[in-house]
Amino acid sequence: MDPTDVQKHLVDVLTAIQAISQEVCPTLDPTVRPAEELPKFNSKVWPVAAGMLGAALGKEIPPDVNIFVDDATKQALTIAQTVALVCTLIKQLDAQAAVAAA
Amino acid sequence: MKLRSENTMPDRNALANQAMTASIAARTKAGLNLVNPICIYALCKAHQVQVRFNNINMEGMYQRGTPSRIHLSARRPLPRRAFNCAHELGHHVFGHGSSIDELREDAKENPWEDPKEFLADSFAGFVLMPTLGMRQAFAKRGWKPDSATPLQIFQIACEFGVGYTTLITHLSQSLNMLSRPRGTVLKKQKPAAIRAALLGSLSAEPLVIVDTAWSTSVVDVEVGMSLLLPTDCEPDNEAIAFVTNLPEGRLFEARYPGIVRVIQPDTGWAVFVRIARKQYVGLAEFRHLEEDTDE
Numbered sequence: 001m002d003p004t005d006v007q008k009h010l011v012d013v014l015t016a017i018q019a020i021s022q023e024v025c026p027t028l029d030p031t032v033r034p035a036e037e038l039p040k041f042n043s044k045v046w047p048v049a050a051g052m053l054g055a056a057l058g059k060e061i062p063p064d065v066n067i068f069v070d071d072a073t074k075q076a077l078t079i080a081q082t083v084a085l086v087c088t089l090i091k092q093l094d095a096q097a098a099v100a101a102a
Numbered sequence: 103m104k105l106r107s108e109n110t111m112p113d114r115n116a117l118a119n120q121a122m123t124a125s126i127a128a129r130t131k132a133g134l135n136l137v138n139p140i141c142i143y144a145l146c147k148a149h150q151v152q153v154r155f156n157n158i159n160m161e162g163m164y165q166r167g168t169p170s171r172i173h174l175s176a177r178r179p180l181p182r183r184a185f186n187c188a189h190e191l192g193h194h195v196f197g198h199g200s201s202i203d204e205l206r207e208d209a210k211e212n213p214w215e216d217p218k219e220f221l222a223d224s225f226a227g228f229v230l231m232p233t234l235g236m237r238q239a240f241a242k243r244g245w246k247p248d249s250a251t252p253l254q255i256f257q258i259a260c261e262f263g264v265g266y267t268t269l270i271t272h273l274s275q276s277l278n279m280l281s282r283p284r285g286t287v288l289k290k291q292k293p294a295a296i297r298a299a300l301l302g303s304l305s306a307e308p309l310v311i312v313d314t315a316w317s318t319s320v321v322d323v324e325v326g327m328s329l330l331l332p333t334d335c336e337p338d339n340e341a342i343a344f345v346t347n348l349p350e351g352r353l354f355e356a357r358y359p360g361i362v363r364v365i366q367p368d369t370g371w372a373v374f375v376r377i378a379r380k381q382y383v384g385l386a387e388f389r390h391l392e393e394d395t396d397e
Contacts, residue, residue, distance in 0.1 A: 020137060020234050022241035044122070044233045044277060048136050051126040060130070063123035 001090045007083045009056040030080035035068040121224030137234045139262045142187045143386040153386035161203040162186035164193040176381040181265040192225030227272045247280040252291040324378040329354045338363045360392040
């Protein structure tokens with residue numbers, strides 16, 4: 001999965017969510033931490049965003065995986081960190097699918 | 103088969119999160135977006151669960167098998183049937199065993215103390231009233247949950263096919279979009295009184311209010327129900343009959359089963375109204391079939 005593609009789709013999803021909620025959306029560069037910096041982008045919406053991103057990428061991102069906050073440190077992730085996490089996740093899921101199909 | 107389980111109650115927030123993520127996965131698996139209202143019976147079909155309405159006095163029953171089946175009472179109001187169906191689908195997606203949910207009034211004093219029932223109820227709430235859908239419904243009408251009037255809350259409940267009180271509970275307890283004190287105040291107003299204020303008289307028949315901010319192309323009602331449509335709307339057949347013009351729109355009554363297209367000629371705004379037989383008994387997918395006059 002190309003990180004540039006993932007980032008583009010992630011930014012589209014975040015922009016769409018803020019538009020649907022009629023909330024402000026700042027410029028979404030890779031250093032932005034959505035969970036901290038986007039108004040009302042809270043834990044009720046993170047799994048929705050993950051689901052929308054998965055649909056946009058044509059991959060199933062498990063909605064119980066938090067892609068916006070680090071589970072261990074509870075720190076909000078930057079867009080760049082989320083993109084890296086999603087790429088790793090998809091790689092793992094693809095590998096599991098390949099094993100299952102073999 | 104058992105009547106509810108007797109497990110001890112784990113953390114409610116964790117269960118609610120589990121229900122929310124399961125609702126997202128269920129919609130995604132069926133190719134549905136995570137915003138708009140859905141037809142719960144179509145979602146069941148996408149999950150290969152057969153839904154049947156029966157003339158039995160109960161809430162719902164889930165029967166695990168091939169195929170799995172959901173049985174619902176045709177005697178319940180339409181929004182309650184939808185919620186019961188979503189609840190039973192919750193049992194299905196969580197892999198619970200077959201179960202019967204009897205009359206809610208007769209059931210255990212507090213069913214939310216049962217983790218499986220809490221999960222199924224929370225799943226039903228999130229799958230029918232998704233977070234973003236709720237936000238959008240208020241935002242696009244320029245309303246805010248905490249200052250919304252009972253009529254406005256009722257209108258959004260109509261759009262999502264859920265009960266007035268169900269929506270208030272979901273907004274205040276699951277989504278934190280509505281303060282609990284305001285929720286308590288809103289719950290004191292009853293749908294019958296809201297209908298009466300709007301129509302100018304008490305009516306036993308349920309009412310669905312449809313406005314031009316309605317986010318899908320389909321409206322589900324059953325024969326006998328009243329339908330308040332935007333001003334100047336015209337139906338393309340006689341399945342719904344004009345009753346009167348009100349300041350808020352045109353009032354119709356659903357007369358015959360079937361599907362009617364309604365259009366507002368000046369704007370081009372249109373919806374399909376699907377009318378089921380009153381208290382229809384049979385498979386959910388056939389509920390809008392017109393009556394065969396040759397029978």
